[in-house]
Amino acid sequence: MEISNSIIWYVVFLFSTTFHEAAHAWSAYKMGDKTAFKAGQVSLNPIPHIKREPVGTVIVPIISFLLGGWMIGWASTPYDLEWAYSNPKKAAAMAVAGPISNFLLLFISGLLIHVGIWLGYFYPPDSINISRIVSSYNSGIFEYLSQILSIMFSLNLILFVFNLIPVPPLDGSGIIPLYLNEESGRKYMDFISNSVFSMVGLFIAWKVFDLIFWKLHLVFINILYPGSFYE
Numbered sequence: 763m764e765i766s767n768s769i770i771w772y773v774v775f776l777f778s779t780t781f782h783e784a785a786h787a788w789s790a791y792k793m794g795d796k797t798a799f800k801a802g803q804v805s806l807n808p809i810p811h812i813k814r815e816p817v818g819t820v821i822v823p824i825i826s827f828l829l830g831g832w833m834i835g836w837a838s839t840p841y842d843l844e845w846a847y848s849n850p851k852k853a854a855a856m857a858v859a860g861p862i863s864n865f866l867l868l869f870i871s872g873l874l875i876h877v878g879i880w881l882g883y884f885y886p887p888d889s890i891n892i893s894r895i896v897s898s899y900n901s902g903i904f905e906y907l908s909q910i911l912s913i914m915f916s917l918n919l920i921l922f923v924f925n926l927i928p929v930p931p932l933d934g935s936g937i938i939p940l941y942l943n944e945e946s947g948r949k950y951m952d953f954i955s956n957s958v959f960s961m962v963g964l965f966i967a968w969k970v971f972d973l974i975f976w977k978l979h980l981v982f983i984n985i986l987y988p989g990s991f992y993e
Contacts, residue, residue, distance in 0.1 A: 766906075766909075767893060767909065768827055770906070770909050770910055770913055771823075771827055771832065771833050771893070771913055771917070772823060772824070772827075772833065774910060774913045774914050774917055775823050775833045775835065775917060776808050776812075776819065777806075777808075778864060778867055778914070778917055778918050778921060779808075779811065779819060779835065779836070779837050779921070780806055780807070780808045780811050780837070781806065781863050781864075781867060782837070782860045782861075782863050782864055782921060782925075783803060783811050783837045783838070783839045783860070784803060784804060784805060784806055784863075785859040785860055785862065785863035786798065786839040786841075786856055786857070786859050786860050787799060787801075787803040787804045787805075787839045788804050788859070789855060789856045789859035790839070790841050790845075790852075790856045791804050793849070793852040793855065793856065794845065794849070794852070795841050795842045795845040795846075795852075795856075797840045797841050797842045797845075798839045798840050798841060801814070801840050803839055803840070811837040812837075814837065814838060814840070815836060815837045815838050818835045818836035818837055818838075819835055819836075819837050822834065822835040822836070823835040831892070831893070832892050832893070832916070832917070832920070833917065834920065834924070841853070841856065846951070847948060847951060850939040850942070850944060850947030850948055850950075850951060851939055851940060851944070851947065853936065853939065853951070854936055854937050854938065854939040854940040854947070855940065856936075857933045857935075857936030857937050858933065858936075858937045858940070860925055860933045861921070861922050861925045861926050861933055861934075864918040864919075864921040864922040864925070865918070865922050867914060867918040868914075868915060868918040868919055868922060868982075871911045871914040871915040871918065872915060872986050874911055875895065875896045875911050875912075875915070875986065876986075878896065878898075878904075878907070878908070878911070879896070882899070883898060883899060883900065883904045883907075884896045884897065884898055884899070884904070884908055885897055885898075885899060886987050886990060889992075890983055890992055892913075892916045892979070893909070893912055893913055893916070894909075894912050895911070895912035895915050895916060895983065895986070896908050896911060896912055915982075915986070916979065919975075919978070919979060919982055920975065923971065923974070923975055923978055924967065924971050924975075927966075927967040927970055927971060929959075929962075929963035929964075929966050929967050930954045930959045930960050930963040931960040931963060931964070932963065932964075932967055935954055935963065938950060939951065980992060980993070
């Protein structure tokens with residue numbers, strides 16, 4: 763694989779993951795928990811996130827790319843457990859902010875792909891893969907832009923889908939108290955706080971993700987290019 767492709771993957775991964783965690787941190791700050799703000803995570807600066815989770819932000823993305831040609835990893839945002847327990851619906855809103863941020867980046871990348879096509883710089887390729895959603899008529903900067911937008915589209919779909927799987931420790935499990943009353947939300951939070959659930963949850967999430975993601979990726983590509991019928 764080209765070194766430039768791996769570098770683009772990592773830069774996009776780091777930006778997207780930082781944006782995701784900053785969304786968690788910002789929403790918590792706005793709703794009364796300043797823990798992440800004091801840790802410097804209400805920011806698009808990746809350094810505080812890397813320092814907090816070096817394995818998830820550096821080692822795992824590199825290994826996953828070497829093994830599969832795409833990146834996965836994680837970061838985390840500190841929050842006050844007492845605040846979350848006292849405000850289960852606010853904690854759930856904080857949880858949903860992360861996937862929403864990835865959907866926003868997914869939407870923006872799709873929009874910029876269409877702007878590039880409309881301006882005559884990009885075109886839909888004959889075949890697509892996870893790193894090649896759009897192609898450029900020209901080499902140089904527009905070729906790099908097409909790679910960046912392709913990877914941003916695919917990676918943020920990965921992060922959006924994976925994090926919405928409703929098992930701990932993923933954001934999808936943290937969203938559930940939005941649909942419960944305060945008392946039930948606290949009981950639910952007590953129930954999933956066991957670390958065993960996190961280990962089992964990650965195993966289940968990976969299996970579910972592998973079953974659904976590639977089908978969803980194709981669905982989103984065909985939404986991006988209506989009438990294209992990519993297979």
